[in-house]
Amino acid sequence: xxxxxxxxxxxxxxxxxxxxxxxxxxxxxxxxxxxxxxxxxxxxxxxxxxxxxxxxxxxxxxxxxxxxxxxxxxxxxxxxxxxxxxxxxxxxxxxxxxxxxxxxxxxxxxxxxxxxxxxxxxxxxxxxxxxxxxxxxxxxxxxxxxxxxxxxxxxxxxxxxxxxxxxxxxxxxxxxxxxxxxxxxxxxxxxxxxxxxxxxxxxxxxxxxxxxxxxxxxxxxxxxxxxxxxxxxxxxxxxxxxxxxxxxxxxxxxxxxxxxxxxxxxxxxxxxxxxxxxxxxxxxxxxxxxx
Amino acid sequence: xxxxxxxxxxxxxxxxxxxxxxxxxxxxxxxxxxxxxxxxxxxxxxxxxxxxxxxxxxxxxxxxxxxxxxxxxxxxxxxxxxxxxxxxxxxxxxxxxxxxxxxxxxxxxxxxxxxxxxxxxxx
Numbered sequence: 001x002x003x004x005x006x007x008x009x010x011x012x013x014x015x016x017x018x019x020x021x022x023x024x025x026x027x028x029x030x031x032x033x034x035x036x037x038x039x040x041x042x043x044x045x046x047x048x049x050x051x052x053x054x055x056x057x058x059x060x061x062x063x064x065x066x067x068x069x070x071x072x073x074x075x076x077x078x079x080x081x082x083x084x085x086x087x088x089x090x091x092x093x094x095x096x097x098x099x100x101x102x103x104x105x106x107x108x109x110x111x112x113x114x115x116x117x118x119x120x121x122x123x124x125x126x127x128x129x130x131x132x133x134x135x136x137x138x139x140x141x142x143x144x145x146x147x148x149x150x151x152x153x154x155x156x157x158x159x160x161x162x163x164x165x166x167x168x169x170x171x172x173x174x175x176x177x178x179x180x181x182x183x184x185x186x187x188x189x190x191x192x193x194x195x196x197x198x199x200x201x202x203x204x205x206x207x208x209x210x211x212x213x214x215x216x217x218x219x220x221x222x223x224x225x226x227x228x229x230x231x232x233x234x235x236x237x238x239x240x241x242x243x244x245x246x247x248x249x250x251x252x253x254x255x256x257x258x259x260x261x262x263x264x265x266x267x268x269x270x271x272x273x274x275x276x277x278x279x280x281x282x283x284x285x286x287x288x289x290x291x
Numbered sequence: 292x293x294x295x296x297x298x299x300x301x302x303x304x305x306x307x308x309x310x311x312x313x314x315x316x317x318x319x320x321x322x323x324x325x326x327x328x329x330x331x332x333x334x335x336x337x338x339x340x341x342x343x344x345x346x347x348x349x350x351x352x353x354x355x356x357x358x359x360x361x362x363x364x365x366x367x368x369x370x371x372x373x374x375x376x377x378x379x380x381x382x383x384x385x386x387x388x389x390x391x392x393x394x395x396x397x398x399x400x401x402x403x404x405x406x407x408x409x410x411x412x413x414x
């Protein structure tokens with residue numbers, strides 16, 4: 001098994017936020033969804049991967065190469081899509097393309113034309129005249145036109161309508177038909193990931209909570225709802241994001257089987273969505289419900 | 292081959308694939324030696340993750356229903372006829388046990404039950 005992306009014990013300290021001991025790896029040929037609430041460290045992690053900011057400690061390797069020592073060689077093999085437009089607003093699609101093209105050794109004009117066609121982009125249009133969805137598609141076309149082996153995207157679906165989002169997911173899946181390509185993308189729209197992601201990594205407060213195959217995650221975790229009398233001190237700390245009110249409690253559990261054995265039919269057990277898992281994990285423990 | 296995925300089902304997606312493909316193989320709708328789509332193109336078509344389709348194929352392989360040749364792909368395995376017969380006999384036994392249980396509840400004697408079976412069998 002070869003890891004296309006590997007971060008080991010990476011830390012980065014800011015005055016009011018720090019990323020602590022991030023360990024992350026992605027195997028070749030798979031899609032990883034990187035989820036977490038706003039301000040949890042998703043973009044910081046991606047900027048570290050892209051060597052846009054310097055880490056304080058740890059190692060970052062892409063394609064087995066050190067991210068600082070081999071920056072150029074690595075970037076030649078990466079397609080990068082930001083959530084915001086990073087092109088000059090006053091240039092046309094054609095002009096930007098001509099500008100970007102020489103930076104990549106494997107630029108493929110034919111592929112670019114194919115995507116421009118498929119995404120219905122008009123090459124004479126200026127960037128500022130494009131809709132948000134169009135900008136993302138253009139950014140994606142550029143990212144895909146130099147035979148990148150790894151696509152890294154920071155919140156590519158935010159602010160896009162469901163139709164464009166589903167188009168994007170389709171493009172990603174076509175890409176993944178080639179087992180040598182991989183995709184890493186951050187998002188807080190978890191319904192997109194419900195469909196296509198192989199692995200999910202959850203980050204909160206600068207700390208990675210877990211990385212798991214999505215299927216396992218959705219099968220092992222469950223939402224439990226029940227009467228307050230079912231809560232006792234012994235099992236209290238096992239719950240994730242426990243909430244109590246006058247009529248009962250609800251919480252997430254990472255072990256559906258154990259919950260079934262322990263409680264049987266005396267509590268309600270539901271299958272969580274990724275969104276549920278995100279919400280329960282990131283609930284502030286110190287915020288007690290009203291009493 | 293038809294595969295329909297339900298997102299609201301309680302059954303995990305890989306099991307839905309396993310069950311539907313197994314049924315089509317046992318019924319002969321998927322013939323022996325027929326090539327199956329690759330895990331990657333199946334994932335793309337069904338809009339699900341590669342890990343899920345891989346797991347489904349692994350499971351079918353474990354059950355001996357499909358075979359995978361590295362570099363070539365997966366295809367329907369030759370089904371062992373004896374094994375298939377065995378499975379069906381087991382199914383019949385289970386259903387008969389159920390019928391006997393209900394018959395006993397209704398107070399039917401063995402003779403009455405046999406008579407019923409004879410009538411139904413001869414149609």
